[in-house]
Amino acid sequence: GNISMNLLTSLLRINLSGTNVNVDKAMTDAANMKGMLSGKADFKTDISLRGATMQEQMKSLLGTVNFSVKDGQFGPFGKIENLIIAENIRESAFFQTALGGVIEGLFTIDTTHFSELNGSLSFKDGVCTIEPITSSGNVLSLQVFGDFDLLKNYADMKVRARMASLISNLLGPISAINPVKLLNSAATMNPVTAKAFSIFCETVTEEELAVLPSFSNKYVDNSATKFQIVVRGDVAKPLTLVKSFKWLATKTEFDKAMDYVNSLPEPIEGSTATTIEELLAEQEALKAEKNSVEYKLKSVISKDWANKDAAKNALKEVAKQE
DSSP: OOEOOEEEEEEOEEEEEEEEEHHHHHHHHHOOOOSSSSEEEEEEEEEEEOOOHHHHHHOOOOOEEEEEEEEEOOOOGGGGHHOOOOHHHOTTTTTTTHHHHHTTTTTTTTOOOOEEEEEEEEEEEEEEEEEEEEESSSEEEEEEEEEEEETTEEEEEEEEEEHHHHHHTSSSSHHHHHHHHHHHHHGGHHHHHHHTGGGEEEEHHHHHHHTSOOOOGGGOOOOOEEEEEEEETTTTTTTGGGEEEEEEHHHHHHHHHHHHHTOOOOOOTTTTOOSSSHHHHHHHHHHHHHHHHHHHHHHHSSSSSSHHHHHHHHHHHHHHHH
């Protein structure tokens, strides 16, 4: 490549390309980010910067970097257990009791390896814009887009993913609120959780879903699920970065799930039902009870007997119906 520097202004222009670069070493040397990403990379840069200090250089950085990494591995970021432990999941009463078991069941699943990762970055005013970075793995493929403030070490990004069904099936109650799967698992779901599914869902267009990377090795999974996480905050505090986890669905899929949930009866006072199936059974039992003579007589007897004529007429009406 070519590198030129204006000795009077310290403006540095860098136009370089490279192949077979050790990504882990490069990221460690350049940004002290060891163990975040590994693999062999090809890259092309067209950037300029000026300044005597790192802060001045980052603020003046302008241009683009394009790269491709083959047969690599993410660090902690690519682990599925770290992706689903979002702030909204951790703080939800729906999942707290089951969350420990869900996470434990994911430890043996490796989602960090990928066959190919491609990215395009642009720099301006100290901000790196990701547009986007995509990866293709055996069971997890990612699309990352958003901004990263180089001066504040602050991320504001979204990560959309295609996840193999063998993983989503291990997510227990989190998987159950996926609107695409809601109708299939509704009978055994907690009715309160079912009605709250919309809180953990974001609607996107068919086109947005279509651009999610496919799995590597031409692996086809017709039951694969899609989700999105919001990553925001200081990257030096990784445990606080993932703010939100939501399933992705088209408006049609969301509306079907919403129509079903809205058709569910409200829980009966003092109900012991723990699933929608049990709740519906309670509703049927209550309906049968209300249609019985005993129930109607009790209703009549409980009336205000000051109006005797009304009470007598009510009793006659019950007798007629029977």
